[in-house]
Amino acid sequence: MIVRRTVALLGLPAVLVAAWWVASAGSTDFYRPPLARILAAFRDTWFGRRLLDDVAPSLARLAVGYTVALCAGIAIGVAIGASPRLRALTEPVLEFLRAIPPPVLVPVVILVAGIGDLMKVLVIVSGCLWPVLLNTVEGVRAIDPTLADTARVYHIGGTLRLRRLVLRAASPQIVTGARQALSIGIILMVISEMFAASSGLGFTVVQFQRSFAIPEMWSGVLLLGLLGVLLSLGFRAVEARVLGWYHGLRAVARGSR
Amino acid sequence: MRRFAAFACLAVLAAGATACGSSGTPPAKSAPGQKDKVAASVIAIVDVAPIYLGKQKGFFDQQNIDLTLSTSQGGAAIVPAVVSGQVQIGFSNMTSLLLAASKGLPVKVVCNGVASTGVADKDYSAVLVKAGSPVHTAADLAGKTVAVNTLKNIGDTTVRASVRKAGGDPKAVRFVELAFPDMLAALQAGRVDAIWEVEPFVTAALGTGARMVAANYVDTAPNLTVATYFASVALTKANPDLVKRFVAAMNQSLQYADAHPDEVRQALGTYTKITPDVAAKLILPKWPTGINRQSVQTLADLAVGDGLMDKAPDLNALLP
Numbered sequence: 107m108i109v110r111r112t113v114a115l116l117g118l119p120a121v122l123v124a125a126w127w128v129a130s131a132g133s134t135d136f137y138r139p140p141l142a143r144i145l146a147a148f149r150d151t152w153f154g155r156r157l158l159d160d161v162a163p164s165l166a167r168l169a170v171g172y173t174v175a176l177c178a179g180i181a182i183g184v185a186i187g188a189s190p191r192l193r194a195l196t197e198p199v200l201e202f203l204r205a206i207p208p209p210v211l212v213p214v215v216i217l218v219a220g221i222g223d224l225m226k227v228l229v230i231v232s233g234c235l236w237p238v239l240l241n242t243v244e245g246v247r248a249i250d251p252t253l254a255d256t257a258r259v260y261h262i263g264g265t266l267r268l269r270r271l272v273l274r275a276a277s278p279q280i281v282t283g284a285r286q287a288l289s290i291g292i293i294l295m296v297i298s299e300m301f302a303a304s305s306g307l308g309f310t311v312v313q314f315q316r317s318f319a320i321p322e323m324w325s326g327v328l329l330l331g332l333l334g335v336l337l338s339l340g341f342r343a344v345e346a347r348v349l350g351w352y353h354g355l356r357a358v359a360r361g362s363r
Numbered sequence: 364m365r366r367f368a369a370f371a372c373l374a375v376l377a378a379g380a381t382a383c384g385s386s387g388t389p390p391a392k393s394a395p396g397q398k399d400k401v402a403a404s405v406i407a408i409v410d411v412a413p414i415y416l417g418k419q420k421g422f423f424d425q426q427n428i429d430l431t432l433s434t435s436q437g438g439a440a441i442v443p444a445v446v447s448g449q450v451q452i453g454f455s456n457m458t459s460l461l462l463a464a465s466k467g468l469p470v471k472v473v474c475n476g477v478a479s480t481g482v483a484d485k486d487y488s489a490v491l492v493k494a495g496s497p498v499h500t501a502a503d504l505a506g507k508t509v510a511v512n513t514l515k516n517i518g519d520t521t522v523r524a525s526v527r528k529a530g531g532d533p534k535a536v537r538f539v540e541l542a543f544p545d546m547l548a549a550l551q552a553g554r555v556d557a558i559w560e561v562e563p564f565v566t567a568a569l570g571t572g573a574r575m576v577a578a579n580y581v582d583t584a585p586n587l588t589v590a591t592y593f594a595s596v597a598l599t600k601a602n603p604d605l606v607k608r609f610v611a612a613m614n615q616s617l618q619y620a621d622a623h624p625d626e627v628r629q630a631l632g633t634y635t636k637i638t639p640d641v642a643a644k645l646i647l648p649k650w651p652t653g654i655n656r657q658s659v660q661t662l663a664d665l666a667v668g669d670g671l672m673d674k675a676p677d678l679n680a681l682l683p
Contacts, residue, residue, distance in 0.1 A: 136468055137443060213545065220554045221539060302541050302549075304514065309540075316439040316459075317515060317671065318466040 139321045144328065147321035152329055156310070161329070164307040167223055168295045171230025175287060179235050180280060183242025184272060193243065204236035208294055212301050221302035229298040234287035241283030245276025278352050281345055288341055292334055307333075398429040399605055403452035403592070404441045407434040407635050409487065409562050410477040410590055411454055413650050416623075416630045417616025426608040434634070437513070442468065446595050452609060456590040458517035461663050464676035469596035472682050474610045475617060476590035478649045479580035486578040487562040487648040488589075490522055493550055494572040498557060501577035502531030507556035510541040510549060517589070518559050518579075520665040525582040547571065562645040563637050583665070584658035591654060610683075617650040654682055 127141045152161070186192050186200075208229055215232070219225040249272065257263075257271050273280075299308030311326035346353070401423075405411040414432065417423060423430040435441050438455035442463050445453040454476055455463075463470050480486045490509065492498045498507060504526050511518030523533035541549055546558040547568050559579060560568055569575070580587045592613060599606050620627050628642040637645070659682065663675040 136446065136466075216545065216554075217548060217552065220552070221541065221549060302539055302545075304537075304539050313515060316437075316513060318439075318442070318463045318468055320466075 137320055139324070143321045144324040147319075148325035148328060151322050151325050160305050160307055160310045163223075163305050164295055164299065165333075167226050167298070167306070168230060168291055171227040171295075172234055172287065172291045174227070175231045175234035175291070176238055176284060178231070179238025179283065179287075180242050180273075183239045183280075184246055184268070184276070186239075187243040187246025187276070188272070193247070200236075200240065204240065208233035209297050212298065216302060225302065226295075226298040226306075230291050230294045233290045233294045237286035237290065238280065238283040241279045241286075242276055245279030246272055248279070249275045278349060281349055285341060285345070288337060289334070292330070292337065296330065398424070398427050399608075400429045400431065401452060401605070401609060402431045402433065402450040403454070404433050404435045404444050404450040405454040406437060406441075409631060409635070409637075409645065410648060411634075412627045412630050412647075413616040413620035414454075414592075414613065415634050416620050416626060417612060419630065419633075420616070420619060422612045422615045422619070423609075426612040428605075428608055428612060430612075432634075438463075442470065445593065446470065448595065448597070451594060451598055451605075453593050454590060455593060456517045457588055457659055457662050458520060458666055458671070460591065460593055460681065461659075461666055461676060462516075462672055464681045465672040465674060470593050470681070471596050471599045472591045472593045472654070473599070473606055474592050474613045474683065475588060475650075475652055475654045476592050478651055478655065479578075479583075479587040479589060480646070480649050481581055481586040483578045483581045484575070485646055486581050487565065487646045488521075488559070488578065488580045489565045489575045490525065490557055490559050490577040490579055491550070491565070491568045491573040492557045492576050493553070494574055496556065496574065498576055500531075501525040501529035501582070504557055504576070505531040505533075505535035506537075508537045508539055510546045510555045510558040511538050512540070512543050512559075514538055514540050515669075515671050517662065520662070520669050520671065521579040521583045521587075522559055522577070523669060524665055525577040525579045528582045529577070547573070562647075563641050566641060566645045584655070584661045586649065586651070586655050587658040587662075588655040589648070614652040617652050621650040656682060 123141070130138065130140045131142065133140050186196055211232055212225075212229055215225050215228050219228050253271060253275065257267055262271070295306075296308035296311070299306035300312055303309035307326065307330060311323055311330070314320070314323035314326060403414065405414060414430075418430050418432065433450070435444070438453075438459035441450075441453040441455055442459070444450045446468055452473070460470060460472060479488065490501065490504070498504060501522075504522070509519075509522055511522065519536075519538045522538075523536060526533040526536055539555060541555070541558075543560060543564050546555075546560055547564065549555050550558045550568070550573065551571070557576065558568070558573075565575075580589060594606060624647055627647060628639075628645075631637045631642045632639060656678065659678060663678065666672050667675050
């Protein structure tokens with residue numbers, strides 16, 4: 107079982123990497139160097155001070171931006187989802203705001219927040235917020251009326267109601283939004299570093315491209331891909347814990363049918 | 364899992380591109396009696412006014428060249444286009460070309476592009492501070508933040524040269540990357556302490572009360588060769604006659620532009636968004652036909668000294 111899962115997980119990547127290796131071996135094209143050189147550049151470039159100087163600041167900004175977006179998105183989403191009047195009032199504005207691609211906001215954010223880490227975090231927040239917020243609104247709105255009525259009958263209110271009923275019922279939707287936000291966050295982490303930056307992964311990749319350090323540039327792209335994979339695996343682990351009850355419930359429902 | 368798929372696709376694309384990538388297509392030899400087609404990729408800035416003016420004046424037609432101009436964002440995009448043969452001629456600053464050559468890219472400078480005026484208070488490139496700033500000389504920039512358009516290029520190396528010349532500590536200057544049009548707002552908002560600008564932004568900044576503290580090109584070398592036109596080594600070997608004719612037309616354009624500043628100011632409106640009143644005021648660079656080899660050597664030394672590259676390329680191979 108474990109063997110089969112491992113093969114399923116690593117089989118295709120292994121085949122692709124092998125194909126890349128063979129196809130690029132002996133390449134003399136300056137912009138498409140052999141994979142062997144890219145991997146050598148990967149080792150020399152990223153296992154050293156760069157890990158601290160460029161990878162760490164990027165990931166820190168992503169973590170802060172993502173966390174802020176998650177908290178704000180859930181808080182605002184619960185408020186809007188719970189009140190039909192507020193929902194009717196805010197929906198057009200929310201749809202307008204979420205339709206704005208965050209990269210075009212960068213010059214505006216620079217004017218407001220400067221060129222430091224705050225700007226980069228705000229850019230990440232401005233993109234990650236919407237999937238979380240809108241999914242939370244939907245999740246809260248779709249709470250089972252029977253459950254909501256039952257809670258009312260038993261006079262369950264306040265934080266208890268919020269934790270045990272609202273957030274729990276909406277959590278599958280919230281997690282869906284959070285997963286979308288994570289991939290958007292990685293993209294925006296890179297984009298925010300292409301403006302007014304002096305450190306970071308996106309910045310370093312662009313810097314390599316401009317200084318014609320092509321194998322190093324490719325290695326940066328590889329690293330971004332690998333980070334995406336790791337973050338996605340981490341997310342799945344968290345999801346399995348948070349939504350364990352939900353997956354269990356679904357499995358039972360499927361089994362009993 | 365979606366990330367995974369994206370990563371896999373990337374690998375496939377890269378592998379495919381490697382397998383079928385071809386490069387270095389020479390320009391099509393035209394039939395007798397027809398003009399040779401030459402495509403040139405430049406940056407839409409004041410520096411390249413001569414090539415637009417020369418095309419307008421018919422200097423390239425006289426050399427039997429049908430010139431097509433396209434604009435690109437910067438050297439990093441133009442160099443691959445030239446090396447792969449998508450365009451025959453490119454325009455780039457000298458530091459970028461030195462970097463490219465040091466990494467082994469087959470590029471060859473064919474003729475001069477643009478040079479500094481060499482006059483400290485009348486150059487088209489300057490380091491500026493806000494009115495009332497405590498920075499008065501380049502030496503005061505130590506410990507301050509300076510905006511440049513691209514890091515690790517001609518901007519930061521020449522600004523460091525200014526600081527060094529004024530007796531300050533060049534290593535203590537912090538650089539941050541901002542696009543030229545965005546710099547003035549950042550300076551006024553106090554986000555950065557100083558900005559490195561080129562025309563037309565120098566004139567615009569001075570108009571808002573900004574103060575010049577250094578002429579970084581002038582401090583670097585007298586009559587610094589800032590940028591040049593270049594081709595791929597393959598083209599210079601395959602079609603030396605075409606390159607020779609391009610250089611003849613280009614040199615004629617450079618001379619004409621240098622001698623007719625009023626026509627240059629008019630030509631600016633044809634390929635940039637510079638308004639006529641700004642074009643009438645801004646300081647024009649110099650367009651000599653010769654490349655100041657000594658100044659290129661200085662740029663190479665600065666690039667090595669600031670850690671942009673390990674070893675300077677062979678200037679005899681890079682320069683004509």
